[in-house]
Amino acid sequence: MKIKVLGSGAGGGLPQWNCNAVNSKDARSGHEFVKPRSQSSIAVSSNEKDWVLLNASPDIRQQIFDNKELHPHENGPIRNSPIQAVVLTNGDVDHVTGLLCLREGHPFNLYASNRVLGTINANTIFNVLNPEKVNRIETQLNTPFEVMTPNGSAGIEITPFNVPGKVALYLEEKKADGTFGTQEGDTIGLFVKEFSSGKGFYYIPGCAEVDQPLRERITGAEMIFFDGTLYTNNEMLDQGLLPKTGERMGHMNMSGDDGTLKIFEDMNIDRKIYIHINNSNPVLRDNSDERKAIENKGWEVSYDGMEVTL
Amino acid sequence: MKIKVLGSGAGGGLPQWNCNAVNSKDARSGHEFVKPRSQSSIAVSSNEKDWVLLNASPDIRQQIFDNKELHPHENGPIRNSPIQAVVLTNGDVDHVTGLLCLREGHPFNLYASNRVLGTINANTIFNVLNPEKVNRIETQLNTPFEVMTPNGSAGIEITPFNVPGKVALYLEEKKADGTFGTQEGDTIGLFVKEFSSGKGFYYIPGCAEVDQPLRERITGAEMIFFDGTLYTNNEMLDQGLLPKTGERMGHMNMSGDDGTLKIFEDMNIDRKIYIHINNSNPVLRDNSDERKAIENKGWEVSYDGMEVTL
Numbered sequence: 001m002k003i004k005v006l007g008s009g010a011g012g013g014l015p016q017w018n019c020n021a022v023n024s025k026d027a028r029s030g031h032e033f034v035k036p037r038s039q040s041s042i043a044v045s046s047n048e049k050d051w052v053l054l055n056a057s058p059d060i061r062q063q064i065f066d067n068k069e070l071h072p073h074e075n076g077p078i079r080n081s082p083i084q085a086v087v088l089t090n091g092d093v094d095h096v097t098g099l100l101c102l103r104e105g106h107p108f109n110l111y112a113s114n115r116v117l118g119t120i121n122a123n124t125i126f127n128v129l130n131p132e133k134v135n136r137i138e139t140q141l142n143t144p145f146e147v148m149t150p151n152g153s154a155g156i157e158i159t160p161f162n163v164p165g166k167v168a169l170y171l172e173e174k175k176a177d178g179t180f181g182t183q184e185g186d187t188i189g190l191f192v193k194e195f196s197s198g199k200g201f202y203y204i205p206g207c208a209e210v211d212q213p214l215r216e217r218i219t220g221a222e223m224i225f226f227d228g229t230l231y232t233n234n235e236m237l238d239q240g241l242l243p244k245t246g247e248r249m250g251h252m253n254m255s256g257d258d259g260t261l262k263i264f265e266d267m268n269i270d271r272k273i274y275i276h277i278n279n280s281n282p283v284l285r286d287n288s289d290e291r292k293a294i295e296n297k298g299w300e301v302s303y304d305g306m307e308v309t310l
Numbered sequence: 311m312k313i314k315v316l317g318s319g320a321g322g323g324l325p326q327w328n329c330n331a332v333n334s335k336d337a338r339s340g341h342e343f344v345k346p347r348s349q350s351s352i353a354v355s356s357n358e359k360d361w362v363l364l365n366a367s368p369d370i371r372q373q374i375f376d377n378k379e380l381h382p383h384e385n386g387p388i389r390n391s392p393i394q395a396v397v398l399t400n401g402d403v404d405h406v407t408g409l410l411c412l413r414e415g416h417p418f419n420l421y422a423s424n425r426v427l428g429t430i431n432a433n434t435i436f437n438v439l440n441p442e443k444v445n446r447i448e449t450q451l452n453t454p455f456e457v458m459t460p461n462g463s464a465g466i467e468i469t470p471f472n473v474p475g476k477v478a479l480y481l482e483e484k485k486a487d488g489t490f491g492t493q494e495g496d497t498i499g500l501f502v503k504e505f506s507s508g509k510g511f512y513y514i515p516g517c518a519e520v521d522q523p524l525r526e527r528i529t530g531a532e533m534i535f536f537d538g539t540l541y542t543n544n545e546m547l548d549q550g551l552l553p554k555t556g557e558r559m560g561h562m563n564m565s566g567d568d569g570t571l572k573i574f575e576d577m578n579i580d581r582k583i584y585i586h587i588n589n590s591n592p593v594l595r596d597n598s599d600e601r602k603a604i605e606n607k608g609w610e611v612s613y614d615g616m617e618v619t620l
Contacts, residue, residue, distance in 0.1 A: 017374045018391040018416045020382040058411050062372050064327045071338060072330040078550045081328040093410050093438050100407045101368050106328045123433040127480040128403050170437040240388045
């Protein structure tokens with residue numbers, strides 16, 4: 001199975017359009033240790049011909065341009081694309097906006113939970129995806145499905161499962177108990193398995209907490225792409241960027257007793273890769289102490305264009 | 311007044327993600343005479359500090375990255391942007407999707423017609439633009455308004471006016487008479503005037519026909535950016551790209567008796583610049599006969615990053 005990281009950044013990417021903090025500044029000016037990153041999405045293929053996108057970021061047009069695997073087949077029809085299916089993990093703007101760029105009548109299958117499809121259906125702008133060409137297919141939690149292209153199987157099976165998270169910001173409803181109306185299916189993780197090899201990996205770009213069911217599920221995995229939004233829960237506040245903790249945003253931090261470095265220590269996962277990394281995170285500086293710290297714990301930081309073979 | 315062309319292409323840009331035709335292929339492979347183009351949008355400034363965007367394309371994040379005028383002020387707060395207002399000419403996906411990328415709590419003013427604002431309001435995904443920070447301001451046809459930033463005047467006055475056009479594709483309703491439910495305000499042109507110099511230009515990236523009122527309005531203008539979607543009405547059909555004429559799409563062609571080259575001949579406009587140029591258009595090849603033909607008629611082809619001073 002081939003995996004291509006199209007975007008490794010969190011919402012806003014690096015640089016973020018309106019951010020004057022050091023990481024964004026340095027990415028903007030071409031700093032050798034701070035590479036630009038687009039917003040998180042990966043592409044998966046079993047046959048290196050048909051590709052399945054996991055999430056569709058706002059940067060999708062540039063991501064397609066930058067990754068030749070996603071260019072139209074040169075010997076194919078005048079209009080064609082290797083993109084045969086899109087699977088969504090939530091309704092965040094940084095994961096669904098790219099759908100608006102996949103218009104122009106290309107047939108593909110769109111998979112999402114009832115909650116996320118409900119949002120897509122409620123926003124008429126997504127009708128640019130002609131419903132006669134783009135099937136909207138509701139997935140069920142904990143029920144594996146075979147990813148289908150318009151012409152048959154993609155050779156890949158995906159199991160969606162609920163993870164602790166938060167409803168997309170634009171859908172938050174302030175409840176009397178201080179919560180925001182988050183429901184099951186608002187944030188999901190995906191287990192992606194290739195039929196031919198039997199190999200599989202987890203894709204969990206957003207996660208608020210590793211609870212016991214999640215721990216049991218992912219322990220012993222071959223590979224995981226996991227939420228690498230923040231290094232510390234308070235870093236957005238500390239840097240004066242946003243008056244919100246990671247916890248409030250539904251994302252985890254790497255460091256500390258409640259951080260992923262510590263939590264994943266005894267989970268026996270062969271390959272651990274951070275994705276959805278916020279522009280405030282010091283691991284985005286290739287030469288930072290924090291980068292060394294996570295690498296010493298066996299983690300990798302994904303980057304735009306990263307190729308992984310499983 | 312400074313004008314920066316952020317994107318010169320029509321919907322899809324060049325290359326278009328799923329297009330295997332010669333222009334897209336050549337743009338993808340770095341052909342010296344076929345430069346990539348992002349989707350149409352321009353930025354305008356009277357003081358070179360505060361910028362007003364005319365339309366917000368899906369490529370806005372890359373467009374901001376590529377144009378240093380739109381980077382955060384280095385001596386400004388930790389989060390800031392020179393983008394102080396956005397004015398929309400229609401509800402097309404290639405003109406409104408970029409709004410979803412201007413989130414992150416930055417205050418600006420959003421101006422659009424009743425029809426276009428209605429679409430924005432009906433799609434809850436646009437609530438990522440916090441209504442406490444981003445004012446949605448309804449403009450009236452033929453009524454000039456002073457473009458305001460959150461801190462005062464942008465020094466620019468804009469007059470929106472109806473032009474012959476078509477409602478956005480995803481909003482089309484098939485009517486018994488063969489029309490698609492287009493109403494006044496679905497497609498507008500803008501006259502942009504700088505208070506300090508009194509100079510002004512027209513911005514009309516989408517237009518189905520130069521009717522008599524439009525002809526009278528723009529005759530004798532100092533400068534115009536005009537719909538350059540197609541070279542011939544049938545070129546999308548002839549190239550096997552889409553079974554639609556320019557007429558059906560609500561866009562004009564350059565050549566022929568009904569084309570803009572001929573129609574604009576006696577209008578006495580000082581500077582005529584094509585924008586919103588579709589990837590099928592042969593004028594996108596710097597060395598084409600069609601490019602020579604339009605230049606011989608006094609037209610320019612805008613390009614990404616083009617700077618214009620008026």
